Amino acid sequence: MSKVGFITLGCKVNIYESNALKNELMAEGFEVTEAEENCDAYIINTCSVTNMADAKSRKMIRKAVKLNPQAVICAMGCYVQTNAEASGIEGVDILIGNGNKKEAVAQIKKMLSAPRASKYINILDILNTHEYEPLGVTTYDHTRAFVKIEDGCENFCTYCIIPYARGPVRCKPADEVIQELKRITDKGYLEVVLAGIHTGRYMDGALNLSGLIQRIIREVPKLERLRLSSIEINEVDDDFIELMRKYPLLANHLHLPLQSGSDTVLEKMERRYNTDYFLSRIQKIREVRPDISLTTDVIVGFPYESDEEYQKSKEFIARVGFSKLHVFPYSMRRGTKAVEMPQIPDSVKRRRASDLIAYSERLEENYAKGFIGKRLDVIVEQTVNSGQMIGHTSNFLQVILENQPKWMGKKVKVEITAVSGGKVYGKIAENL
Secondary structure (H helix, E strand, O other), rough: OOOOEEEOOOOHHHHHHHHHHHHHHHHOEEEEEEEEOOOOOEEEEEEOOHHHHHHHHHHHHHHHHOOOOOOOOOOOHHHHOOHHHHHHHOOOEEEOOOOOHHHHHHHHHHHHHHOOOOOEOOOOHHOOOOOOOOOOOOOOOOOOEEEEEEHHHHHOOOOOOHHHOOOOOEEEEEHHHHHHHHHHHHHOOOOEEEEEOOOHOOOOOOOOOHHHHHHHHOOOOOEEEEOOOOOOOOOHHHHHHHHHHOOOOOOOEEEEEEEEOOOOHHHHHHHOOHHHHHHHHHHHHHHHHHOOEEEEEEEOOOOOHHHHHHHHHHHHHHHHHOOOEEEEOOOOOOOOOHHHHHOOOOOHHHHHHHHHHHHHHHHHHHHHHHOOEEEEEEEEEEEOOOOEEEEEEEEOOEEEEEEEHHHHHEEEEEEEEEEEOEEEEEOOOOOO
């Protein structure tokens, strides 16, 4: 039996796509594993969202070559799609971009069964790719299941390479989403995350994201919790907020990318909202979910961002009341508009990132402390090395629990007992 090792970088969509390929390889009789061992073939599913992601993708490709120089090496995904230099990395046999990752299975089979005559390269013209690649998953590496419902982005924000890596918006038919969710919940998964590159742009005919969610709630009765990987603030419309009011099954957490709290910077980023609009939607959300967890992405050191604009951004973050920030120093991406703008020194980016990360840690701890003494539903997901169990609440608190194996994979009522050192502790209330 041939063994295929996987290295997956980047977003939840990449995780989903790697899982789909693992499922297909296992159905073909292959053993699949993480790539920290000697394998007959390796698949490196790459990321290109930042310069650091590019560098890590190159590093992981070279690492796979070193693990077994005789192995078939397949590099795929966003780094391959957007960087012609990928074809020059020594030892790579298969190069596949986005939109046709299923090709990897056939090519690995072919190269393992016959002498390798030449390198295989199949990189689509992604900006003119309009078909949704029909990948599906039957088993998952993670205790929380992901379902990819959409691919691509058409926003072309001035800092972002992803539209050039992923192409235009394409969506999975709603009937296929429903069938996949039914298979997942039949296997005992209680929580599912709907994932995409631009999830809020989901559309199947006249059915938008809110319509899809209504169908899921109506037609997948075993589902206990439905979460979105992220959604843009201008796609949180009144229909979506009404769903949050009516259905507790929708997770009490939204990831809403902000990027900056300065209107001047947002305009230069070509984001499609300003801070007044963003805050008005937050207020609408909190009318139906007062204690919701709101997390976000923030870029610091974007071109033209002065110290005053950085402080405005930080003050706006405080006004919104986010529970956690994902902070990124601006990374120049070749081929984007922002490359031509005046750049901020790296030292300034690092200082602002460090300041905002420390602020995020305080936000996260203060939000969690607000739930001490309260009882929340937790889906118990895994045992950690210490012998304790961990699980997540609907509002995305990761709670550490005493190890009681009978509760593994179950939804239980938990009393939050303490928050310390960035960790949340709870006690299962068995009598509830």
